[in-house]
Amino acid sequence: MEYIRLMKYPGSKKALLSDIQASYLKSGRRTFVDVFGGSGSVSLNIESRYTVYNDLNPDLINVFTNIQxxxxxxxxxxxxxxxxxxxxxxxxxxxxxxxxxxxxxxxxxxxxxxxxxxxxxxxxxxxxxxxxxxxxxxxxxxxxxxxxxxxxxxxxxxxxxxxxxNRVSRWKIENMDFRDLVKKYDDRNVFFYFDPPYSGTDWYEINFDAGDFRELSRLISGLEGKYLMTIDPDAEGIMEIFGIPVHIKEYRNENGPSDGIANPPPRKRAFYTNL
Ligand SMILES: C[S@@+](CC[C@H](N)C(=O)[O-])C[C@H]1O[C@@H](n2cnc3c(N)ncnc32)[C@H](O)[C@@H]1O
The missing domain is CATH 1.20.120 (Four Helix Bundle (Hemerythrin (Met), subunit A))
Incomplete structure (x- = not known):
């Protein structure tokens, strides 16, 4: 399948897509909820029966709603x-x-x-x-x-x-804080994908602090739905807040010489899941 992309955005998920897809399939759940949807690189490419795209940034919501x-x-x-x-x-x-x-x-x-x-x-x-x-x-x-x-x-x-x-036309688009979104959708039919903002960066219009991560940790530990969260294991405080991940995987860094970065080191991602 051709990889679909709409915009350049920090943290796009091309390299991780097959792992996210495999987790969703393993979960057997119907609804795929992309909690921190960003550029839509996951929602645009995931094969799911039903997709909910969410982000708190209204500019992104505008783009997808108007495309729809x-x-x-x-x-x-x-x-x-x-x-x-x-x-x-x-x-x-x-x-x-x-x-x-x-x-x-x-x-x-x-x-x-x-x-x-x-x-x-x-x-x-x-x-x-x-x-x-x-x-x-x-x-x-x-x-x-x-x-x-x-x-x-x-x-x-x-x-x-x-x-x-065509993809966007089938989505349910939400513009909610992750806490409210999880409350609204959590049930036995749902698979959540969490790709939270990276701590210590100001790449996004809306960023996260340690308090947000702690709340996210509390929320995911009580989910009725299945979930996958992928996150940079080296980001400050992550292991302390979320504990030891199920595994850590290295991916080729998609930024390369064409982005002005010579020999970028591979990216590490920690996987947290209740599957
Ligand atoms: C790592 S990026 C997601 C990247 C996305 N997976 C992609 O493929 O482009 C994190 C996203 O979380 C959004 N965000 C920040 N705080 C949020 C919150 N409290 N609730 C929901 N979304 C939030 C940001 O606007 C940003 O787009």
């Missing part, structure tokens, strides 16, 4: 943004710019207005384009030669848009 409701608007504006960007780059004769530049942003807004496209769809496309033009979605500067790669990233998103739209 008005996919044609999102596709149209993304494509126009890419066209404009390409023509600007040709004029400049270089690949120097990063993030979404004001000309592209204005152009997307104008195109949206011309077609009477709702403001929230326009905002989603500006957010998505901006995410895809920054390194790993973290808002850091691309090295100049990476610009081309970023453009082909968005073109690939456009190529995959039908698949993205």
């Amino acid at each position: 409701k008005r996919p044609e608007n999102i596709y149209f504006l993304l494509k126009e943004g890419v066209k404009k960007r390409r023509s600007l780059l040709e004029e400049e004769g270089s690949w120097k710019k990063r993030t979404i530049d004001p000309e592209v942003e204005d152009f997307i807004k104008i195109k949206g207005r011309e077609r009477g496209i709702p403001e929230k769809d326009v905002e989603s496309v500006i957010f998505l384009t901006g995410m895809n033009l920054t390194f790993g979605g973290m808002g850091n500067t691309y090295a100049t030669k990476k610009e081309k790669a970023a453009m082909s990233y968005i073109s690939k998103t456009l190529d995959q848009f039908d698949m993205i739209k």
